[in-house]
Amino acid sequence: MKSQTEYKLKSAPEGAISAVKFGPNNNQFLLVSSWDGFVRLYDVIANNLRHKYSHEAPILDCCFTDAVHSYSGGLDTTLKSFDFNSTKESTIGTHANAIKCVEYCSDVNAIVTGSWDQHVKLWDPRTPMCSGSYNQAERVYTMSVCGEKLVVGTALRRILVWDLRNMSYTLQKRESNLKYQTRAIRCFPNKQGFVLSSIEGRVAVEYMDTNPEVQKKKYAFKCHRIKEDGLEKIYPVNAISFHPLHNTFATGGSDGYVNIWDGFNKKRLCQFHQYHTSVTSLSFSHNGSVLAIACSYFLEEDQLPDPLPEDIIYIRSVTDQETKPKYVAS
């Protein structure tokens, strides 16, 4: 309740927040997974907690499939689903190691999970069972669905692009253009490409099309760095969220800042004030008018701050001025 544009969610998780996701068709419901072992559903308009259900271990990711169903997975290696209407939870299946990413692809109606067991699995929401398991050769760190395409970022800076309609072969295998560990990947809503961030304060804009003319347009830039007394502190860029309409995106870093970028015109549109600790997850609502900002300290530094920063979710209203490209791309 600090200001009109931004407020804290009440009854926030009691552990680090791993993911925040807005519902598919309204600004009201926010799904939050946390290291405290709970998935929570918030009504951000009424600012209250609607539901929560638990896993037996910290949860690393969650997603909506529709307004009333969620899927989640984490260190307990189990994929669970929850029906918010019937408040019934069910176990869908497991990976051999922690599930790092849970995404939903509406184009092929599948839940996609990525795990540290180096596999991506597809699940059919109608028949709760695994419909395929695909080796990624490395631990899956991040994943994003782009139409029927799936972009997977793994350890050792590998990037794999799959076609979810035909998973028999890998569409593209790339190495990250960034020198350091991949932290997050999100696809442009217009499906032209994706944005990739690394732990070393850098973000790359990449294009799907392998045509050299298109590939020429890719670039990378530095961000989320703070200069203090001649020493530049470089922070991991933990979170990327695309504005669903404008193809602009927000990045959140361990420096506590959120920036909004116009990737096609190479412009920064705005920067919010510094949050009290690392931004771990971001989510624009379906119409892009609200941004959820999850802040949790994530043990980036050897020296832990004392006291440990609180885990807080901010709900911020954003305007077109902050999120819309200033110039129309030619």
Place this chain on the structure above:
Amino acid sequence: MGRKKKKLSKPWCWYCNREFEDEKILIQHQKAKHFKCHICHKKLYTGPGLSIHCMQVHKETIDKVPNSLPNRSNVDIEIYGMEGIPAADLREHERQKQGSRPSNDSGSDDDEPTTKRPKPEGLLGNAPGVMQGVPNMVPGMMPPPGMPPGMGMGPMMQMGHMQHHFMHHHHPPGMQMMPAHMQQMMQQQAGPPKPLFPSAIPTSSSGGPIVGTDFKPISSAATISAPPTTNLSAGSNSEGNKVSTIATSSATSKIIHPSEDTSLEEIRARHSKYSRNIPSKTDDGPSSSSNAASELAMAVSAAQQAAAQQQKQHVDAMNHHHAMMQRFPVRVSGPPMTMTMGGPIMTPMRHQMLPGPPTLIGGPLMRPPPLQMPPGMIGMPPGMVYGGPMFPTGPVLMQPRYR
């Protein structure tokens, strides 16, 4: 006194003969006028840097330094501010200046001790030409007693002055008549490859890198007295780290991330708080694997702690690894638990090589750490330090101008 000193040693731009108030401005001028890429307007640091940038990034050849005088357009000479200017051109410039302002020299003679008079040669210390001694040494003139030829800053300054005095009156005709660029070409051909950026510290001459991978010149300390070893030690530190780590800190920057090249989530998951959270006994499928995972995570973290604490004591670390290896096969009983985190690296061969954390082998981070700022980079605004091309050899990447 001070004013005259400055007047005499005004830095000037080799490419266009313009004079500047100080070297910082000269460097700015060079970056803006001569080292700017005409395609993407990126400012490079040297002529060769610009040429390599254009070649690699835009696939275009540059044969002339932009906005340069016709005989000064060589893109292969590495000039940064006043450093790297061919000695012959330096002398030529000095001569012309003295010719146009004759009063300067004679007027200041009495109130300034001659040794303190800075000359371009003196400023440069053991500049390439000077270092070699031959072109600059006046024939038949012996170095003053007690001064090793071509060594050290002080003697050179003195010699520079003396030579000047001498040459002012009796220039060797051959050198005098040649156009400047011819002299410079002669110098290029003659002698072994010279250090591109002369150092004022005689001891730092031991084969330092010539040009950084991102085409910034690595200038050793010409004016700043930072010990040349700082750069080296920082570099060797990060190189000394094992494969699975990230060089998180350099002289001017620090990556706020654990030095291990593992995701923050994996590192956090090793935390005892979370490994305990994982239940040991529940129903069949999930629990067995999760249990195994947690055991594995704990084993890994235990081994890591051990390795970190006693990195030198291989024996002990080996024991931990052996313990892990014994534990590992037992847990592999279930089919899903094939090769999970760190599976393939459990081979004894590998862990002998790597006493460090047993994760991630052969990672991309074996590449050299990001180029650090050389200790004595003069006049470089701090913001530029890390600003080289991001992937010197990699694909096309433009630096967007967000600001």
